[in-house]
Amino acid sequence: MNSTLKTSSSPSSVFSVQLLTIFVCFLMNMLDGMDVMVVSYAAPNISKDWSVSPQSLGVVFSAGLLGMAIGAIFLASRADKIGRKGIILISNVLMSVSVFATAWANSVEMLTIMRVVSGIGIGGMLASTATLTSENAPQKTKDFWVSFVMAGYPIGAVLSGLVAASVIPQYGWPAIFKIAGFASFVTLPIGYFFLKESKEFLNKSASRERPALTALLAEKYKKATIGLWVAIFMAFATLYFLTTWIPKLASVTGLSVELAIYAGTVFNLGAFFGIISQGYLSSIFGLQKTIFGYLIFTAFLMLIFGQFAGSVMVLVLFGLIGFGIQGGFVGMYSLAARLYPTEIRATGVGGAVGIGRIGAIVGPLLGGVLIGAGLSMTTNFIVFAVPTVISGIAMLYISTKDSR
Structure with a gap:
């Protein structure tokens, strides 16, 4: 993807591009918080509509967490080869499609599959946005900006809760998944046009080889x-x-x-x-x-x-x-x-x-x-x-x- 930064740019313009990337990462993490929590808000109504106990939906929550682990370990690692931006966009697509499709789930099994897929996207997204932010943030304030981006997660969780509280009683639980999925779709062009890879990544020729997880040990x-x-x-x-x-x-x-x-x-x-x-x-x-x-x-x-x-x-x-x-x-x-x-x-x-x-x-x-x-x-x-x-x-x- 063409996301290079012009070396001739002034320091202020370069920082503006970096800051924009950081804010887009914040937005992406808001979506993470929304997509993680939306099933929790819908669970009581799903349980009632399908006549299944809340305990039976426990496997759905575990499936989402399993998907996040898979996404963080295996999908996010691809960002060291194809770029952080590419994985963020792929993660966004996985989240958008699976969350939107959940509105038409009619069994615990289908709901579980959708949560695994969305979890893979969420896991890849969290790790990749943290990495991209770290590489774009100024050295002296790096820790603050990474924390700022991660703070998007609880904000998304709170906002989705407020929306769910007004939407679900009136339109039913599928509506909140449609809204959440559509919101993720809307941010795709924002990520495509405004996310930029860091010079640090682009200048590292070794980054073109995908490292094995064993490299960490x-x-x-x-x-x-x-x-x-x-x-x-x-x-x-x-x-x-x-x-x-x-x-x-x-x-x-x-x-x-x-x-x-x-x-x-x-x-x-x-x-x-x-x-x-x-x-x-x-x-x-x-x-x-x-x-x-x-x-x-x-x-x-x-x-x-x-x-x-x-x-x-x-x-x-x-x-x-x-x-x-x-x-x-x-x-x-x-x-x-x-x-x-x-x-x-x-x-x-x-x-x-x-x-x-x-x-x-x-x-x-x-x-x-x-x-x-x-x-x-x-x-x-x-x-x-x-x-x-x-x-x-x-x-x-x-x-x-x-x-x-």
Whole structure:
């Protein structure tokens, strides 16, 4: 694709092109958040229309996460050969077609297939936008801009929730999938005309060869890669335990039905501010120390969560926990982009995100087992504070000097 930057351009015009690319990546991640959450908002109505239990739809949610892992590990790695822009556009097509087609799903099996396909697109999109942003952002503010782009994800989740709340009761659950799919289609020409590959990628002739995932475990990168994978697996396990069980958590903590409805929105709004502030603080205190602080803060809140059961303060805690866990784990995207050189950067980011998505499958399943065994929600929070601490500690043992 013809996405070269003219070497004769002035620094200000080059930065304008880079900034435009960053904002388009932000838009693409808003679509990610929308496409991930839309099935959650539609699930109660799907369950009612098809006469299947909400538990039976659990396989649908797992299928989406599996697709994201596949997309991050295998699709995103292609970006090191054909370019980040190409994979972003391919991911967009996969998301658009599958989400739009979901409106005509008439069985759990078809719905599952559509979620796998959309998950592959979402996984490829997240890793590729993080990589492209890292390569276009100014060196001094790189961490902020990567975090800014990732903040599009919770914004998309919140906006899709607001749209779903007004659309589904009036037009039925298929309407929200049509809207989400159409919105993704609309952004295709925007991505095609305004996304630009970085000079860093275009000037690397080695990038024309697709690197193997095993390159991340070469002696030079092995220690940092394993540390990153441990940290992101643990963080995703906690994050998806929280997001999966938030409706249940809210209902058993004594909140009124009206207030419980806002739990997910408060969590995602907290996430947005956590992600943005993490990017800013990382430029002051350092990326790894900032991530560590956010995750330890989250673990502390989870440990004291039970003290606020039955109080409106539970909503505040949901917001603060979203602030901490999302702010912390999104910083790992920035770290992954820093750990690896251009020729294997997309593979490195995608590999980390893919490992994280496996944790996203394990976390909710483990939470379900513990709840089924009779453990209270408060006890579950204490249990999941442990992987959060492990994730934070792992951050401090990753050396970027050994990798680049």
